[in-house]
Amino acid sequence: MSAGRAVLLVFAGSVLLTIAAKVQIPFYPVPMTMQTFAVLALGMALGWRLGAASVLFYLAQGAAGLPVFSGTPEKGIGLLYMAGPTGGYLLGFVLAAALLGWLAERGWDRRVLTTALAMLIGNVVIYVPGVLYLGVLFGWDKPIVEWGLTPFLLGDLAKLALAAAVLPAAWQLLKRFKRG
Numbered sequence: 001m002s003a004g005r006a007v008l009l010v011f012a013g014s015v016l017l018t019i020a021a022k023v024q025i026p027f028y029p030v031p032m033t034m035q036t037f038a039v040l041a042l043g044m045a046l047g048w049r050l051g052a053a054s055v056l057f058y059l060a061q062g063a064a065g066l067p068v069f070s071g072t073p074e075k076g077i078g079l080l081y082m083a084g085p086t087g088g089y090l091l092g093f094v095l096a097a098a099l100l101g102w103l104a105e106r107g108w109d110r111r112v113l114t115t116a117l118a119m120l121i122g123n124v125v126i127y128v129p130g131v132l133y134l135g136v137l138f139g140w141d142k143p144i145v146e147w148g149l150t151p152f153l154l155g156d157l158a159k160l161a162l163a164a165a166v167l168p169a170a171w172q173l174l175k176r177f178k179r180g
Contacts, residue, residue: 006050013042013054014061014068021070032155033070037163039093040100040122044109044167048101055097059090085148088133092126099125109167116164123156 020038024031043051062068065078069090072081082090100108100122108114127149134148 006053009046009050010053010057013046013050014058016042017055017058018061018068021068024070027155027158030151030155032152032158034159035070036093036096036123036126036156037159039097039126040119040159041163041167043097043100043122044104044115044118044163046101047105048098051101052094052098055094059094062090085134085137086130087137089126089130091133092129095129096122096125110171112164112168115167116160119160119163123160 017035017038020034022033024033026032039055042054045051046054058068059082062072062077063079063082067073067077069077069081069086075081076084100118103109103114103118103121108118131144131148135142135144138144138147
């Protein structure tokens, strides 16, 4: 792949992440964004290097003060926002995009079951540093799991189901397109 194409894909991935962070879908118990879906799908679609690079570029834009994150600029911008309650999840985005890209390079995005499993693993990789950082930030005597995990599980399950249906179907479509 040419360097120009790689740069274009990384830029497009960061734009997709920004859009996904800004779109809120009414959901229970909290509104849902498509940000984690975009992070995981980018990893699977672009591979580990470009997937992680897209997320890192997105984070660099946020660190520079651009209002790319969910809730920005209302909830702050730049490094101050990144050091807040979402900081651990943002780190998890990079790790998850890289891991899902690595799994996709090994064919995990070709079947419904392995795609669903990869998305589940990716969500865990996002949640672990996110919840751990919340505990460090606010103290483990607070209801950290109830704040940083429980409200998002139903929405992430819906996104997991969407990805498990869409990604393998996209590969099948691409195969047919290449043959026809």
